[in-house]
Amino acid sequence: MVVSLSSGYFSPCRADDFGIDLPTVKQILILGNQTFDDQVLKKRMRIKESRFYHLLHRPKFRQDFLRRDIEALRSYYGRNGFFEVDINIDSIVRDEKANQVTVRILVNEGPRTVIRRLTFSGQSLLSEERLRKGLQLTEGRPYNPNLVAVDNYSLFSKFFEKGYLGAAVTYELTVDSTAVDLSWEFDPGNPVKVNRVELSGNDKVREKLIRRELTIEQGEYFDLKEILESKQNLYDTGCFNSVEIEPKKLKMDAGEVDLLLQVRERKTGYVETGLGFGNVHANRVFCDWGQRNLLGRGYALNIKTEVAFNMFRDNEYSLSTMDLQNKYFRQEGELRFPHILSTWNTFSAGAYYERDAIVEPAVIKALGVNGTLSRRFSRQTSLLLGYGYERIKRENVVDEKAESRRRSLDCSFRRDTRDFYFNPQKGNYFNVEARYAGGLLGGEDHYYSLVSSYQDYDRLRWGTILAYRVRAGYADAFGDSRQTGLPLESRFFAGGSNSVRGYEENSLGPQRATGDAIGGKVLLLANVELRFPLPGLSKYNFGGALFLDGGNVWRSVEEVSLKRFTLFNNRADVSELDFHYGVGFGVRYYTPVGPIRIDAGFPLQKDADIDYRYWLHISLGQIF
Numbered sequence: 001m002v003v004s005l006s007s008g009y010f011s012p013c014r015a016d017d018f019g020i021d022l023p024t025v026k027q028i029l030i031l032g033n034q035t036f037d038d039q040v041l042k043k044r045m046r047i048k049e050s051r052f053y054h055l056l057h058r059p060k061f062r063q064d065f066l067r068r069d070i071e072a073l074r075s076y077y078g079r080n081g082f083f084e085v086d087i088n089i090d091s092i093v094r095d096e097k098a099n100q101v102t103v104r105i106l107v108n109e110g111p112r113t114v115i116r117r118l119t120f121s122g123q124s125l126l127s128e129e130r131l132r133k134g135l136q137l138t139e140g141r142p143y144n145p146n147l148v149a150v151d152n153y154s155l156f157s158k159f160f161e162k163g164y165l166g167a168a169v170t171y172e173l174t175v176d177s178t179a180v181d182l183s184w185e186f187d188p189g190n191p192v193k194v195n196r197v198e199l200s201g202n203d204k205v206r207e208k209l210i211r212r213e214l215t216i217e218q219g220e221y222f223d224l225k226e227i228l229e230s231k232q233n234l235y236d237t238g239c240f241n242s243v244e245i246e247p248k249k250l251k252m253d254a255g256e257v258d259l260l261l262q263v264r265e266r267k268t269g270y271v272e273t274g275l276g277f278g279n280v281h282a283n284r285v286f287c288d289w290g291q292r293n294l295l296g297r298g299y300a301l302n303i304k305t306e307v308a309f310n311m312f313r314d315n316e317y318s319l320s321t322m323d324l325q326n327k328y329f330r331q332e333g334e335l336r337f338p339h340i341l342s343t344w345n346t347f348s349a350g351a352y353y354e355r356d357a358i359v360e361p362a363v364i365k366a367l368g369v370n371g372t373l374s375r376r377f378s379r380q381t382s383l384l385l386g387y388g389y390e391r392i393k394r395e396n397v398v399d400e401k402a403e404s405r406r407r408s409l410d411c412s413f414r415r416d417t418r419d420f421y422f423n424p425q426k427g428n429y430f431n432v433e434a435r436y437a438g439g440l441l442g443g444e445d446h447y448y449s450l451v452s453s454y455q456d457y458d459r460l461r462w463g464t465i466l467a468y469r470v471r472a473g474y475a476d477a478f479g480d481s482r483q484t485g486l487p488l489e490s491r492f493f494a495g496g497s498n499s500v501r502g503y504e505e506n507s508l509g510p511q512r513a514t515g516d517a518i519g520g521k522v523l524l525l526a527n528v529e530l531r532f533p534l535p536g537l538s539k540y541n542f543g544g545a546l547f548l549d550g551g552n553v554w555r556s557v558e559e560v561s562l563k564r565f566t567l568f569n570n571r572a573d574v575s576e577l578d579f580h581y582g583v584g585f586g587v588r589y590y591t592p593v594g595p596i597r598i599d600a601g602f603p604l605q606k607d608a609d610i611d612y613r614y615w616l617h618i619s620l621g622q623i624f
Contacts (some may be wrong), residue, residue, distance in 0.1 A: 081142025491519025502582025502601030520553030
């Protein structure tokens with residue numbers, strides 16, 4: 001059966017034109033298109049072709065949908081400079097026996113109108129490169145009249161950001177057949193200064209505490225970047241649900257503007273509880289209590305308890321192997337003083353008790369106090385200095401100190417341009433951490449360490465993210481600790497869900513004859529991961545990943561050898577000195593606090609002690 005339609009017109013139809021059982025769409029044929037391929041056009045249509053993954057709900061054919069699809073295709077061509085495009089339905093061929101239809105669509109694109117020349121005049125404040133950045137209509141691009149207003153707003157925003165709130169932006173179009181010349185004319189006027197900032201909406205939070213977070217002051221030129229920075233500073237206090245800073249009164253003659261700062265407070269006290277799970281800290285429960293505005297002075301107090309326990313051991317996820325073994329416990333409290341001595345520095349003082357049994361069979365108990373001074377130079381860059389005193393007790397260890405006291409200095413530098421902490425899709429992260437313990441500081445543990453990490457995230461096509469990480473560290477004992485060596489809890493460990501997947505937790509590097517990990521002084525770790533949406537399941541927040549991990553720890557730098565970085569080795573030649581690789585795939589279920597991650601890792605280097613084909617890793621949050 002063939003239904004022919006001419007000139008793109010067909011009579012109105014109901015959903016039951018083909019009977020109660022609507023036919024499925026076997027194929028959509030688009031003919032005559034040259035600029036856009038079939039898949040690009042089909043993505044803009046509501047009717048879809050039946051695919052192998054349409055198991056339960058095959059797409060049905062409806063002529064009302066098809067009519068809208070034709071208009072959608074015409075609109076799409078129009079937005080891309082094809083103002084004379086002609087799109088019609090050639091035929092709808094039905095297979096009565098299979099209850100399917102094949103749709104044929106004819107496209108006559110016609111000429112394309114493009115931007116031939118783009119010019120700017122009337123100002124010297126901004127470079128042409130800065131003006132062009134982000135514009136939709138530039139030379140060679142298709143002309144879309146709807147985008148002129150978009151570019152107008154974009155250009156005005158560039159002057160607005162610099163404090164030229166009264167800037168005027170106009171344009172002139174010259175059309176020559178299928179070529180368009182677009183000329184922009186500017187009258188920036190004069191920049192305006194902030195006369196005053198009015199505050200409203202605060203009740204429990206003092207005005208002084210709010211104003212100290214502002215980076216723009218009376219008498220300074222209006223700067224949108226500083227306005228946004230001030231808003232983020234106020235959000236970072238945790239005291240507000242809403243922060244708005246807007247021009248209230250613009251006085252162009254005087255070159256002044258009054259700003260209105262409106263805030264909506266949230267409860268300053270809070271209690272939070274949560275659950276987590278994974279291979280490293282096992283299944284955990286935590287409770288967090290805090291006060292964001294202690295004594296009404298902007299001090300922050302936080303007390304947190306976290307307990308972690310094992311449920312499934314040895315890669316066997318079965319109810320018969322459940323073992324509720326305490327793996328980790330931590331009780332900590334911290335008092336934070338922002339803007340000490342009227343500066344942008346923050347001082348924190350805290351205390352904690354920790355019991356760590358993650359590296360079996362050792363149990364490390366630590367009781368400590370610390371103080372830190374941090375400075376944020378920008379939204380992305382910060383520096384932290386800290387001093388700590390700890391009493392350490394080690395149980396179930398061999399050739400280790402049973403107890404020790406430790407005094408240490410810590411320094412860390414961080415630069416973070418990631419777009420989202422829990423699940424970044426672009427940006428990078430760089431971090432350097434250094435520690436000096438003992439020596440002139442006193443105590444019984446004398447060592448130093450340096451660890452650096454770099455992470456990068458790039459968006460590819462079709463929602464795919466390429467992420468990679470490189471992490472390296474070195475630590476060593478000195479002075480009176482040379483004989484006993486680096487403390488167990490200060491050594492590096494590798495293998496498992498957060499380092500090299502495909503291997504048991506902490507199984508790489510030096511080990512005792514019993515198979516217990518003893519850690520090392522040198523760490524090198526690299527991870528590459530391809531994260532992508534799962535077809536048909538991405539709308540339910542499911543994604544997938546392919547990964548290649550590599551890493552190891554060594555007793556000394558002398559043990560590191562390039563010949564040990566071979567990707568594939570004979571099983572008999574594999575040793576603890578090899579750089580171990582793991583490859584695999586995973587499934588992600590994305591939540592607001594990060595993805596639930598299930599990874600199957602396959603070890604590429606197997607020694608005599610590895611008797612499994614793969615290791616299953618379950619955790620909350622991305623590996624990096």
